[in-house]
Amino acid sequence: MTTPAGPADTAAVRRHNLALVLRYVAAHGPCARTEIAGATGLVHASVTGLATELIERGLVREVGSAATGGRGRPRRLLQLVPERVMAIAVQVTLERLEVTAADLDGTAVHRASAVHRAPFGDPEPLAAAIAREIKLAADAVREVDGAYLSGAVIAMAGPVTGPGHTIAAAIDFGWPAQTDLRGLVAAHLPDLGCPLDVVNDANCAALAEYHAHGAARELPDTVAYIKADTGVGGGLLIGGRIHTGSTGLAGEAGHIPIDLDGPPCACGARGCLALAIGPEPLTAAAGLADLAARDGIDAALAELDRRLALGDPHAVAALADAGRSLGAAILAISGLTGAAEIILGGYLAGWCDRLTPGIDTTLAGRRAVAPHLGFAITPGLLGPAATLTGALLTTREATLADPTSVPPV
Amino acid sequence: MTTPAGPADTAAVRRHNLALVLRYVAAHGPCARTEIAGATGLVHASVTGLATELIERGLVREVGSAATGGRGRPRRLLQLVPERVMAIAVQVTLERLEVTAADLDGTAVHRASAVHRAPFGDPEPLAAAIAREIKLAADAVREVDGAYLSGAVIAMAGPVTGPGHTIAAAIDFGWPAQTDLRGLVAAHLPDLGCPLDVVNDANCAALAEYHAHGAARELPDTVAYIKADTGVGGGLLIGGRIHTGSTGLAGEAGHIPIDLDGPPCACGARGCLALAIGPEPLTAAAGLADLAARDGIDAALAELDRRLALGDPHAVAALADAGRSLGAAILAISGLTGAAEIILGGYLAGWCDRLTPGIDTTLAGRRAVAPHLGFAITPGLLGPAATLTGALLTTREATLADPTSVPPV
């Protein structure tokens, strides 16, 4: 069962078992009650009752029958009704708001992209803009017949701590410590009628990649994710759930030191990973500093990508060097978190082949001593959409964990 | 409630609520049913029933009354019966077995220390020796009237993975990968009558320090532990429980790289933390390499301790230098795990003051940029006994989590 601090009662049992059945149906497509009973350990009679309640809540529907091959009553198949539950996700970057409202399958019913101008140091205008977008998305959801709005999630950079979801530090926006972005946005949405959460953007991406990989094969209990795009971030997944840690920074690999006497970093420390694999240092190492200064970092990254495709030795060497540093970070991540799988996202995914030689250089010695090193390194499957997808998944998880949060019919 | 994969029923509810009450009684000394009801959220009537069952299982007893001050029926106080449940812990080091059988309070009823000679590469003789010691300890427990043997735990170096508790690698003993030490020992103990587990020794120490600190004040959700004595190890605690990770190595800080181009380590990588704060490098840095070679590492550490007490500049500088490296590791640990508290154990605890200057050197820049850094560094409160204490705590946790594992009367 879920692990609340408080007492348990029969309602908690019901919640747990409803979640058990709903999760099975969601994961294993159309399936019969008998199959669910066999797989979950529940008794047939219980599955009947649980399925009935899920149907009443509109989360599951019967979808025809399927003869089992031999004789006997045919199975009546149950299927998830993804469009029953919708969630809203807002990704906040320095210049834009990306908004999606989608159902449990991730099928979007509303998309928006808005430019915002957030004055340095004052979160209020941005909060108002976010609230405006959420309101539009919520209106779009309400247009859909029978859809239940389960939650809205704001994904943005910076550590998010505690149950209050306050943002410990948003350096790029210059906000004061412990800014209660959720509270500021919620103040504009008095009748939103669903939970509003703030989560770290890299953690969202980590969750999305975890699900993407987990669909194809069994994943280990502890999985780490590192991404680099406009910055370096990451996330840590334990038992399929985001682990934020007490600092809200768990898995944020960008500012771990890998070089004791390395160059100073803007974070105040020295030799951070971000100085080795971040976009500015990486393009600079490939001789593209001037281009980055003139046309912006995106142009420089695009040029680096072009040169890598052409096999430019300077660019290839820069990636190999970054790989060496990344290898050290991977050793630290696996050692400290116990992650048995490390997923690379952002441009690390696309350039994985170019990074591998450097990574191997760092890991070769350890691999020789400990042949089955205990962890795998895999490129991410999702592109930039990972963040929004992951934000939607957080509310999907909440719905699957407590189906009683969705009202009947 | 605890979170098993399977279905939940009313028995699970009972287990959860029994654990809730037992945990409260164990943590908050003698207390009345009313107090328990108020603190846990259970209703008075439920507490009555739950307390009755705990009394029947011998885990709790009534211990007099206490007038509440004003008028009214006095409170009947309930108290944990620590001696009801005993556990056995065996700590395995290269030369010795240290054994303790103790009750829920950690009060020992049996202690033993045995020299063993484990042939390199063959775990069987050591398994036999461990089984012998466990048998003696179990006999001692059976002497105690009314005591229930809840479990036996073997604490030893090396990563312990999966539900099978196999030892992925025991380099010091030269065992093959995935050695099933638990199985080997259990084969000698066909009628032990209690669970037998193998856990990582540093993880045990981490758990013990967590409890020691937590007794005095509220601890954050995620806490990390690093220790150095004969080697460098550590552990990661999430929600008060050991997180082993999928590799079984979570929190093992000894072989995270902090210096990309540092010296090669026996683990195969370069610039590992163990090369900076491990006993051999540390004594060598203080100019005690010859002494270590001649009289052993313990003698060299003792001499280092003496010189530190005298303020020997060479020794002090060595500690400061180690502190710099430790600071880098601490940044990595906090960043990756989200730990808001990092506990230093082994000689790191005793020499904490001497390490602090170096740690501060590394952290100063970060502290300047992020004033409330988000984590605290504290010395451990327990000495070498931490490992055995922690091993006992793992079974204590199991008992508190499922009081129905203890039979009636």
Place this chain on the structure above:
DNA sequence: TCAAATATTGCAAGAGTTGAAAAAATAACT
């Protein structure tokens, strides 16, 4: 001695799961 106050326990009601029996629905057989 009596009333007030507080702690604990009994008891019926409500909700959940379970196991066995009954009902439903189809294929195979005669």
Place this chain on the structure above:
DNA sequence: AGTTATTTTTTCAACTCTTGCAATATTTGA
């Protein structure tokens, strides 16, 4: 065409657990 075997699903009584309310127990203060 009718019947039987087989498989799936539902119904129903039994049991356990928490809950809320009323009853009981026990002490203090007047």
